[in-house]
Amino acid sequence: MSVLVLGGAGYIGSHAVYQLIDQGEKVVIVDNLETGHRDALHPKAAFYEGDIRNGDFLNSIFEKESIDAVIHFAANSLVGESMENPLKYFDNNVYGTQVLLQAMIEHNVKKIVFSSTAATYGEPESVPILETMPTIPTSTYGETKLTMEKLMKWTEQAHGIKYVSLRYFNVAGARETAEIGEDHQPETHLVPIILQTALGQRSHITIFGDDYNTPDGTCIRDYVHVEDLISAHLLALKYLRNGGKSNVFNLGSNKGFSVKEMIDEAKLVTGRDIPAKIGARRAGDPSILIASSEKAKQVLGWNPTQTSVTKIIKDAWNWHSTHPKGYRKEV
Ligand code: UDP
Numbered sequence: 001m002s003v004l005v006l007g008g009a010g011y012i013g014s015h016a017v018y019q020l021i022d023q024g025e026k027v028v029i030v031d032n033l034e035t036g037h038r039d040a041l042h043p044k045a046a047f048y049e050g051d052i053r054n055g056d057f058l059n060s061i062f063e064k065e066s067i068d069a070v071i072h073f074a075a076n077s078l079v080g081e082s083m084e085n086p087l088k089y090f091d092n093n094v095y096g097t098q099v100l101l102q103a104m105i106e107h108n109v110k111k112i113v114f115s116s117t118a119a120t121y122g123e124p125e126s127v128p129i130l131e132t133m134p135t136i137p138t139s140t141y142g143e144t145k146l147t148m149e150k151l152m153k154w155t156e157q158a159h160g161i162k163y164v165s166l167r168y169f170n171v172a173g174a175r176e177t178a179e180i181g182e183d184h185q186p187e188t189h190l191v192p193i194i195l196q197t198a199l200g201q202r203s204h205i206t207i208f209g210d211d212y213n214t215p216d217g218t219c220i221r222d223y224v225h226v227e228d229l230i231s232a233h234l235l236a237l238k239y240l241r242n243g244g245k246s247n248v249f250n251l252g253s254n255k256g257f258s259v260k261e262m263i264d265e266a267k268l269v270t271g272r273d274i275p276a277k278i279g280a281r282r283a284g285d286p287s288i289l290i291a292s293s294e295k296a297k298q299v300l301g302w303n304p305t306q307t308s309v310t311k312i313i314k315d316a317w318n319w320h321s322t323h324p325k326g327y328r329k330e331v
Contacts (some may be wrong), residue, residue, distance in 0.1 A: 001064050002026040003237065004102070004109075007073030009036025011146025011182045012115065012168075012226060015175060016071055016321050017042045019230045028065045030058070031074065037327040040180050052096040055103060062107035069111040069237055070104065072097070075145070078188055079119060079284050082141035093144035105159045111240040112152065113233050116165045117287050118222075118250070127256070128292035131167070131248050139284045146294065149248065162246050164236040169222040169252030169291045171229050173312040174319035181319025182226075183326030191223070191313065194263055195320040198272040206275065207259050209281035212288075218259035219290040222252035225312045228304035233298040249300065252286045253307045262309065269313045270321075299316055 003020055008029030013036070020027050027269040028046040030052065041047050046065065052074050057174065061067075075083065075093045082089045104112065119142030120135045137143040152163040167328040172191040174181035182192050197205045210217035232251050239247075257265070258278075267274050296302040 001048070001068035002028045003072045004028045004030065004061070004065070004067045005045075005073065006030050006070065007036065007075065008041045009038065010073055011184070012171060012229065013073035014040035014042070014180045015226045016230045016233055017045050017071060018175060018180060018226070019234060023046065023234060028061065028067065030061060035184065037183060038326045052100050055099045058099060058103040059106065062103055062109065062310045067107070067109055068099070069148050069240065070095055071233055071237070072100065073115050073291065074114070077141065079141045079144055080188065080282070081285060082139055082144070086140040089140050091099045091166045093145050094151070097148045101151060101155045101161065101188060101310075104161055105155070109191070110322055111162050111237070112161060112163045113236045113240070114148065114152065114163055114165045115144045116149055116167045116248070117142060118167055118169045118252070118291065119168060120149070122248070124287045124289065127288050127290040128254055129250060129290065130227055130292050131250055131295055138286070141310060147204045148331065156246050162240050162244070163247045164240060164244070164246065165240045166236065167231060167248065169224055169248045169250070170288060170331070171226050172223050173225040173227065173306065173315040175227065176315055176318070178319045178322050181323060182316065182328075183323070189260060190221070190259060190319065191316050194266045194274055195270070195317055198266060198270040198317070199320060201324070203275065205263065205276050206279035208279055208285060210278045214287055216258050216260045218277075220256035220258050221311055222254065222256055223262075224252050224304065225315070226305035228306050231301045231304070232300060234298055235302055239300055247299065249296040250291040251292050251296060252293050253304065254291060254293055255288040255307070256288060257309055262313075264319070265309050266313050266317075270317055271311060
């Protein structure tokens, strides 16, 4: 049996494919290559280029391949873009998941692990954030991910598809060997932008606000290494295969770092200057997001091992410094 990885050519999906294959799993990838990269595909995985909103396409894959579980990363994930183009997010994220669930029902595939987000919580009442806290998204992106969770909840009741929803905090880092890494066009995430500045590809980084109610005034986030994040997906798959009930888990490090602290840490790791300027706040940014990941540790047996931001930045730097143009070919 194979695991179907939707979005397996993207940053997080490609790390999942590599770990699944390391663990001896057979993998089938579906990706429309809109934000994913052909060079991020694992050579041992079967690959089908196409869009999850295309039901005929998805059905043909479930017919050709022998699939027992799905891991779903195929979604748009930028808060800012989702505010400017909300219908794009409802179409790809929500409608895409609807088509997927329909195909799973038709082909009797009963297990799905799904990438959700801390953006489902909105501005938290307190930190660390527990899975039981209210979900009041402040962005279209968060709303679509929460809606995807609800699609799964109601579909489970009618059709018995079990799901694990993993609510990610701030994912960064790369596979230690730097075969694959993070490459978004355009890049909006903090760690890659810091490292592009260290490489001299940007004159400076703009810190989005230093007047937040935090010790140094900049936003605090909980950074989790992509490899630790993916190990939770493999455990979630095992949990479902062992008959685990549908569930939701936070994935973070339970520690917060400010934007300024991340820049300072990156200066130490890279040994480079990283000029920073203070800019305006970015719309929709909560001041502090820190996860409680105790539930994932207790129920899934998750044991993140790469929890220091030094290690996260070091592995991200290893990728960025060896692939300064990301997956684009050198000229
Ligand atoms: N950030 C920043 N400058 C940048 C990019 C990000 O100050 O060029 C801040 C952003 O406001 C947030 C944190 O870094 O407080 C992490 O942002 P990112 O976009 O990486 O992740 P998010 O928290 O939106 O998921």
